[in-house]
Amino acid sequence: MTETRPVQPSSHRRSETERAGRLPGASLLLSAAALAVFLVPGAARLLEYDRSALAAGELWRLVTCHWTHWGAEHLIWDMVVFALLGAACEGRSRRRLWLGLALSALLVPAAVWLVIPGMERYRGLSGLDSMLFALLATEVLREKLAAGRRLWALAAAAAALAFAGKIAWELATGTAVFVDSSAAGMVPVPLAHLVGAACGALAGMAPMAPPLAQPDEATRIHPKTW
């Protein structure tokens, strides 16, 4: 007689949820990098978005600028939010996370270059934070809608809408909401949040093939089923 077992979740789904219990190494490492850049004297100057330096060919600044900050006040929230949202995204889908990071890391400074030519220098992780926010909200929304859990979906949608409202306010007024960006000695760049959020939504909605499942106890086909 063939032994019957309960139906297991799909390997794709299992692998994502199981991953949630793992250490979100990439997010923590990237957050720590922001702290290190802040602490090493002179590093921020070498890595920031500097229009003149970019024009002179120092293209690494397009990517590294996100990990530079104007001051501790600027760094702390950027870093904490990156670590937590990054960890949450990493637990769900590393591939989407990397896609979002790659898109936003390039497109945010590109947008600053194209849209704000008068901005000589730019720093901050908040563009990437916005991407992470939108990515996570999109993923949770998709998941909960698919699972028919409307309340959770509504909560995720509300968070996404609140974030969109904040960006709209920033764009309209040119100032940051609930934060004295002047205290950090910088000019708010809401465009970075807009582009970042768009990248996050794009990465969250991008069609993506399920990853190859890792062979483990839960997914291994039991010999007795043969």
Place this chain on the structure above:
Amino acid sequence: MLLTDGRHTGVTPGWLWGVVLTIGMCAGLGGRAEAAGLLIADGGNGGVLEIEEHTVAVVINNGVVVTTVTQVFRNTENRQVEALYTFPVPKGASVSNFSMWINGREMVGEVVEKARAREVYDSYRRVNRDPGLLEQTSYKTFEMRIFPIPANALQKVQIAYYQELDFDHDWATYVYPLATSARQPADARVKGKFGLSLEMKSEVPIVAVESPSHPKEFATARHTENYVQASLEATGGSLARDLVLACHLSRPRTGLDFVASRPAGEDGYFCLTLTPGEDLEPLDKGMDYVFILDVSGSMGTDGKLAMSRTSLGAFMKSLGDKDRFEVITFNLQPSTLFGRLAAPDAASLDKAVRHLGTMEARGGTTLNPAVSAAYRYSESGRVLNVVLLSDGLTEQAERAELLGLIRNRPQGSRVFCVGVGNEVNRPLLTQLAEDSGGLAAFISSGDDFERQARAFRRKLSYPVAANVKIAFAEGRVYDLAPERIPNLYHGQPIRLYGRYRGSGPVACNLSAEISGRDFRKSVELNLPEKDEGNPEIERMWAWHRIQDLLAEADRSGSRTPVLDQVIRLGEGYSIATEYTSFIVLENDAEFARWKIARRNATRLERDRQAQERVRAELGRLRQKSAQQLGPVEAAAPGGQGPAAPSAAAPAVSSAPGSPVASAPQRSRPSRGIDLHIGGGGGAIDPLTGGIALLLAALAAGTAAGGRRDRDGRRG
């Protein structure tokens, strides 16, 4: 120096008053700059008259300070005396009024061309009627004579002077000079009331106010972030120490603040303040410092050498690991400490401190060899900062040579001058610093030396905005002062005064070189049709114009072409200069007889009305602030409590460095414009951060829920 002869004929009923007010002739007076205003019985057996009452009212309007000193003296001798009145002119101050009470009535002086004033004065002397005369012959002390003061009688005088507030980093320091060498023990205390009240309004938010010199004696109150009050009141107080009040202002971003004054029917005046903010990043390159310490004889007075030692010690301690330093002491010849540039490690610092401790003030001042020696430490690729601590009382003959030496400095070197004490050759030190692209700072006996040193060091380690240019479109703005805009240093605002026609918006174009990059910005300023709240600006504009005219004339070698303009400005704005003098006559009829227009009396009346309006406005702010006080919002003792941001925090000032009130959320100054020098960035605020964290928690929670469901199903 003009002196009255002391004769009294009794031509007019009551008293005849003889007043000669003369600015002391620079160092030639041998440092006789008595502070606080003293009446010394002159002639006969001499003796010092007692200070019966001494009150000082200070109003600071956006960096322009008006100090009004009222003093009542008593002749304690049993004889009629002629009194010599002496008063120090604080650094960079412009005497704008002198009044004395004759027969119970205030008589206000007028400014006229110097030769004419002398003519009027001499005519009275010939008939033994003594008018008052104030003459400036230099920048330091002025003196006058009062005759006669009867036995045991009181004499009341009032002096007002304008000056700009000293800024160091975010600290604005006001000093009421009291400590000088000439003071004798007999006049070091006020017999009666001594009081100083200060009111400050500022477009740049005020974070805290404190007194480094009299922390326990001053009461301070910060009514709003743009208005503070401080006061000190004592009976039988000591006048032996300078009174120092420090206000911590905070302008987060580099920007412009605009203040205007426009009397009805006239072109307007404005003051544009360019303040470096917190958005300028420190330079992380090491620099070389050569400290030149003056140990000549003049540094032995007023504790100037001790002050220099303390300041230098504090400055050396603030050096960074990548910096190097050397100490040169000089009087007639220079002497080096290390003979090389040393790292600021514990051993070197200890050696330097011990070395400075052995220094004694003696001999003359020959500065040139010391500066030349400092230049020899210049190395390519490193910035050399030559920091000179001196009273600047160098030989006059050496001055031209010194200026030439400064002009021919090695590339990459700057000269910073620290004037020590109240008797300091401010013009020389300022010119030396400005000509080399450096800065001049001045320290007083009541200062917090460590704070000063830290602030000075910050200036050197932050990028400088060089070649600053400010231009206005449409030609409505004219007569800017100063014509040469100095470099912008961290924490040291630049003030630009000017006049304007018409009203409405005008484009202001600013350009500078910051850290090797060109910076350009155009901002819009609104020129008001009417503004009677800031009349102080008018005199400061005129004073700067006079300084500019004289400085340019000195550079060209002749003052003759500018004298008419200087006299016109002095008379028009009641400013005592080397070419205009204050004269006090007995009554209005005498002024009319000499066809001397009562410009100062009119201006003073208008200024006082404006000040009344400002006081009324400030009174409303105080009242509003007081209404917010209550059991819940009440500040804790000492002003350190959970006071509401706008609530008053009347409290005895705490120790230096401990602000009397906590900083509220900053708001934009009403007419401030940020320049956005620092660059851009996104900001995650706490609320967004909170939502993000909730979202992350939601995501984690649903993931965990999913696991539990599965685990449950497995089990």
